[in-house]
Amino acid sequence: MMKSVKTVLLGLSLLLGLSLTAHADRIRDLTTVQGVRNNQLIGYGLVVGLDGTGDQTTQTPFTTQTVNNMLSQLGITVPQGTNMQLKNVAAVMVTAQLPAFARQGQTIDVVVSSLGNAKSLRGGTLVMTPMKGVDNQVYALAQGNILVGGAGASAGGSSVQVNQLNGGRITGGATVERELQSNFGSQNTLNLQLNNEDFSMAQRIADAINGRGGYGAATALDARTVQVRVSPDNSSQVRLLADIQNIDVSIPIEDAxxxxxxxxxxxxxxxxxxxxxxxxxxxxxxxxxxxxxNVSQPNTPFGGGQTVVTPxxxxxxxxxxxxxxxxxxxxxxxxxxxxxxxxxxxxxxxxxxxxxxxxxxxxxxxxxxx
Structure with a gap:
């Protein structure tokens, strides 16, 4: 009788120990879908409407050149040799991330950063800026008022500044004009990429998917990739992936x-x-x-000696x-x-x-x- 009680207690202690150390996460928290990612966009533009805190155009000639090009496109001709002293304009770089499956008309956030020697972009407006991808194609157009998180003031040679004044953000400041071509599920397979390479975790994810009937056959290709075979129908692929991402997987013991x-x-x-x-x-x-x-001076002022400084x-x-x-x-x-x-x-x-x-x-x- 005592032997059986000890056996039961030992089994309970093992179960409690496992329950305290083991836990499960959803597949969506452990993986990403291959090909579903953000794409970087970049553009060069002008910020206008600054309160005398723009570029010093004598030191940033590219700002003056950009202003001339913009005015020329608007039908305004600046006489040659004109030396424009602009203080309310700043040349900026504009960056953004184009999300996967972005559609025409969708808005995305942009980050505006000073390129020249502007003191502050606070209160400025970004004029229309084409946002290009790595293939040099325009995917979005950015424009809008810049929100700068910093503040500063100066007077009498003293200045106070809080946070950064040469960069800001425009929420929803760019409109998508071109869509990216997606090959999502085009080869009747979906690849799940693990956030961290782990052979044990890859096999556990494949086993968890195969353990659910009707979810397709999953194979761990390597320590980073799990491939799932799916049907050619796009709507079925979306439903299948939504179900797979919510499957719980027990987490193995991680490396120390x-x-x-x-x-x-x-x-x-x-x-x-x-x-x-x-x-x-x-x-x-x-x-x-x-x-x-140490300063060495002669004792006799009229003796012709010299004062010498020795380190x-x-x-x-x-x-x-x-x-x-x-x-x-x-x-x-x-x-x-x-x-x-x-x-x-x-x-x-x-x-x-x-x-x-x-x-x-x-x-x-x-x-x-x-």
Missing amino acids: KVVINSRTGSVVMNREVTLSTCAVAQGNLSVTVNQSQ QTQIDLRQSGGALQRVNASANLNNVVRALNALGASPIELMSILQSMQSAGCLRAKLEII
Whole structure:
């Protein structure tokens, strides 16, 4: 009787352990559909209506040239040799993203950024700007009032600025004029691309799709792609993909990873990181260089001597720390954090310690430096 009770308790503990660690996500959160993506658009244009904060045209001749071209297209001829001193105009670059399946007449947001030496784009209006793709075809036309998130003021040689004034955004500022040709489902297949390459996850997604009757045959082509065979009918493909994206897939145990940003000193680790017992000694080596100027003057003013300035340099070398500290084995993230905090190391020092731990085999994780 006691043996059976122990068996039941052991089974319950295993089930509870699995329920605490395993979880499921929808396929739509783990993958994207191949070919369904945004496309980058870019354009060059003019912003007018600035309150004296535009380009200094003597230093940005392309702004004057653009104004002349625009006026010429509007039927206005500027006499040759005219030196226009414009302060209310700025040359800008306009960028946007053309979403998949965008249709004619649909509006998209655009970002406007100063190209010259304009002080601010606040209060300006972007005049009609063609937005081109990588194939040099015009896909949208942008125009509208710019919303700048920054603010600034200056007087008497002093200035105050909050956020960026040389860039802004126009919500719905571009109208789609040309549609992109889509090959969605044209070969009776749909490819699902995983956000992160993982052979185990790719196979789980394929098995989950095949486990639902009538959803087509899915095959994991590699660690990044799952291919689903579909019918030629476009409406059936849309319904099928909508159903597939809502299927739940259990998430396998992820790889232990530590990511280090060498520029900012940030250290991020996931929950699978563990440590083995090791000893760590850290020390700081600091070098201080001080330079002062000594002035040497002759004691006799009429003796013909000269005043000489001689530099005096002092170098101070200091080394601190170096005592060994024991780092206990840690089986979960909380213990890892406590063990590393006990070292009292700064983020910069922690990066070197983690690299050394991995080389010594004490850090059971992949180390990625970005």
